[in-house]
Amino acid sequence: VNHAPQPRRPPHPPNFDDDQLTTLFNGYRRAINAAALRPSAAALRGHANRHTRIRRIHRVTAVAAAALALAATITALTIHPHTTTTIPLASPSASPQIDISHSRPTTASSDPSKSQPSQGSPAQSRTCITADLMITLQNPTSSGPQEQTTLTLVNVSSGPCHLSGYPGLRLSTAGQPAMTTTVRRHGGPPQTVTLQPGGIASVLLTWNKYGQSGATCTPAPANLDVTPPGQTTAQTIPWLPTPAGSVCQGAISEDPIQTG
Amino acid sequence: VGIDMAAHGTPLTSPQPGPTSAGRSATSPVAGAGDRAADSEFADLYDARYGDVLAMAYALTADFAEAQDIAQEAFCRAWQRWPSIHERDEPIAWVKRVAANLAISRGRRLQIARRLRFHHRPAVAPPISVDHVTLVAELRRLPANMTRALVLHYIADLSVEEIADTLGTQVGTVKSWLHRGRHALAQRLAEPATPQEGGAP
Numbered sequence: 001v002n003h004a005p006q007p008r009r010p011p012h013p014p015n016f017d018d019d020q021l022t023t024l025f026n027g028y029r030r031a032i033n034a035a036a037l038r039p040s041a042a043a044l045r046g047h048a049n050r051h052t053r054i055r056r057i058h059r060v061t062a063v064a065a066a067a068l069a070l071a072a073t074i075t076a077l078t079i080h081p082h083t084t085t086t087i088p089l090a091s092p093s094a095s096p097q098i099d100i101s102h103s104r105p106t107t108a109s110s111d112p113s114k115s116q117p118s119q120g121s122p123a124q125s126r127t128c129i130t131a132d133l134m135i136t137l138q139n140p141t142s143s144g145p146q147e148q149t150t151l152t153l154v155n156v157s158s159g160p161c162h163l164s165g166y167p168g169l170r171l172s173t174a175g176q177p178a179m180t181t182t183v184r185r186h187g188g189p190p191q192t193v194t195l196q197p198g199g200i201a202s203v204l205l206t207w208n209k210y211g212q213s214g215a216t217c218t219p220a221p222a223n224l225d226v227t228p229p230g231q232t233t234a235q236t237i238p239w240l241p242t243p244a245g246s247v248c249q250g251a252i253s254e255d256p257i258q259t260g
Numbered sequence: 261v262g263i264d265m266a267a268h269g270t271p272l273t274s275p276q277p278g279p280t281s282a283g284r285s286a287t288s289p290v291a292g293a294g295d296r297a298a299d300s301e302f303a304d305l306y307d308a309r310y311g312d313v314l315a316m317a318y319a320l321t322a323d324f325a326e327a328q329d330i331a332q333e334a335f336c337r338a339w340q341r342w343p344s345i346h347e348r349d350e351p352i353a354w355v356k357r358v359a360a361n362l363a364i365s366r367g368r369r370l371q372i373a374r375r376l377r378f379h380h381r382p383a384v385a386p387p388i389s390v391d392h393v394t395l396v397a398e399l400r401r402l403p404a405n406m407t408r409a410l411v412l413h414y415i416a417d418l419s420v421e422e423i424a425d426t427l428g429t430q431v432g433t434v435k436s437w438l439h440r441g442r443h444a445l446a447q448r449l450a451e452p453a454t455p456q457e458g459g460a461p
Contacts, residue, residue, distance in 0.1 A: 033311030041303035156324035
């Protein structure tokens with residue numbers, strides 16, 4: 001433990017005041033609101049109603065089952081003294097401690113020993129399924145006609161999971177004409193990336209935004225379908241607006257999934 | 261989808277009094293189901309405020325999937341008691357406080373929503389930015405009481421009195437948590453390169 005006196009921080013950091021805090025919270029709220037896809041109200045109502053009916057039936061059957069189990073136990077003990085009867089009990093689901101404190105992408109290099117998305121030892125985790133992941137696109141960077149961005153995959157499930165290889169990609173337009181996506185996969189050998197809850201993996205995407213004529217290409221993709229390795233379900237996320245989002249011949253290249 | 265169920269599916273548990281069970285036995289949930297006006301009032305509230313409840317739950321749990329469960333659970337419970345809730349001045353305040361309790365309490369039970377999510381999983385990922393992921397992560401690193409006070413104040417729009425009531429404490433204590441939490445959060449956010457605290461040798 002370090003007992004040396006710490007330099008005192010100024011009471012109000014010069015570059016982050018209370019107004020900015022309010023702005024950040026409001027921005028966060030708007031972002032979640034804009035992204036808050038949900039079951040329809042009718043589906044939710046129907047589900048709640050169904051659940052109530054099930055609960056009533058359970059209440060009745062639980063009493064009946066308990067009586068039957070008791071009778072069975074008595075019978076078993078009477079006839080076969082060595083038989084035990086197990087009464088299945090519903091147990092509350094585990095609520096594991098969730099710690100995404102190390103998931104900050106901007107400080108991934110600050111302490112490598114603690115970076116949560118760690119490589120190797122997938123033995124304790126399972127393969128990430130599509131629903132485990134929150135997939136987003138970062139802002140693109142360009143150099144000449146070439147455009148580059150990072151696809152970010154955050155583990156939003158409550159347990160660790162691992163990924164290895166390349167996600168499936170498919171660009172699509174909002175309506176007609178349909179477009180074909182050609183994906184080139186390169187980069188080093190894929191490594192297994194284990195993501196703790198809140199851990200982040202990324203995939204580098206590269207494409208050309210200008211065709212032979214020097215203009216952006218059509219059709220402009222509207223969405224990107226991303227299928228994690230080994231999965232059959234895709235997540236659809238909005239693709240980038242033109243000009244950065246122009247993908248000539250629908251040709252896009254991807255590096256393997258890596259940490260951070 | 262089968263894997264989903266295996267990984268997360270929770271068996272229906274027999275009803276037990278939970279932290280938010282006040283009024284659970286009060287009303288028959290299906291009572292309002294046939295009523296068109298009740299249907300649309302509920303749908304309006306749900307469509308307009310689901311995002312806010314989700315934002316609050318995500319900030320409290322730092323787990324997006326769980327936050328979805330919590331938000332949906334809170335609205336399911338609201339619908340089950342809709343005849344009594346819709347007469348309140350602010351039904352949404354009830355929903356938010358139920359969701360806050362679900363997010364905070366250790367022994368929470370998401371009996372209804374755990375099943376719902378697997379039938380209605382959103383197909384599109386939320387375009388949440390790195391800034392916002394960072395905000396949630398930093399909130400998670402503050403002392404729990406400060407996080408709760410900040411989230412209920414900034415995201416749930418609850419009054420200091422309502423926060424005190426929800427967290428089971430005094431108004432003065434909430435004000436103190438808010439003051440210190442605001443300060444601590446601003447400091448953390450202003451220093452993007454701060455190494456992880458608590459684990460340094």
